[in-house]
Amino acid sequence: MVNRAKTFLLKQKIAIGIVLVIIVGIIGYFFTLVVKDAPLLGNFVEGEHYTLLENPRRVRSDKIEVMEFFSYGCIHCYNFDPDLNDWAEEHSDKINFVRTPAISNDLWRTLGRNYYTLEKLGILDKYHMVFFREINDVRRNFSSLGKLSSYFDGKDTTAGEYTKAFNSPEVSRKMAAADQMGRRLLVASVPTIIVHGKYMVRITRSVGVSRMLEVMDFLVDKELAGKSAVTTK
Secondary structure (H helix, E strand, O other): OHHHHHHHHHHHHHHHHHHHHHHHHHHHHHHHHHHHHOOOOOOOOEOOOEEEOOOOOOOOOOOEEEEEEEOOOOHHHHHHHHHHHHHHHHOOOOEEEEEEEOOOOHHHHHHHHHHHHHHHHOOHHHHHHHHHHHHHOOOOOOOOHHHHHHHHOOOOOOHHHHHHHHOOHHHHHHHHHHHHHHHHOOOOOOOEEEEOOOEEEEOOOOOOHHHHHHHHHHHHHHHHHHHHHHHHO
16 A cells, blocks of 8 residues: 555656646746847837837827937936937937936926027037036026026127027927927926837836937937838738
8 A cells, every 4th residue: 555655646746747848848938938029129129128109199200209308408318318319319310319308306307498599599409518517517597588598699699689689589489389398298307208100118117228228229229210111010
């Protein structure tokens, strides 16, 4: 009886071992499939590395629109800006890069208005990074029109020209559009990137400033692949 019991237990152990081997093999097979299907630039997952917007905006363009919400008063935006500029230039053949000031308080509203003022005066490219440094490195206070116009007086414009552009209807319209866009897309922090009006990329536990560019690469390629698939049908 004892031998029979031992034999029975041995057969049970062998059977259980065989089942475990089969289970491990199945898990390994599906793991292989997941690895094969992973994006080349990283296994980026919706809800963890980027968000699919509930209220996307339609973008009518052959290129992929990449919109950054930023503020001159944001140190993360300042640190991100050089790499973002290089990235945008490198991908200029397939993206349209758009900056949009975020407006979360009166100071950021004033700084955002300065962005569009420099654009209207045609001196944005020259003074964009200079202005960033003045706020984040030099720690200058630009909380009013008077302080801004005084600072830019003699920098390819005059205080009067700056004030006129700052108060212009064109700048007011762009500020209103930026405010409306930020509210529609539920932009709550900066820097925030919106890819082709439908994907949001921002700083999270899974995505730091440096990794944002990798996620953006992935989403741009994803959209281009979708456009290509529609074209070939």
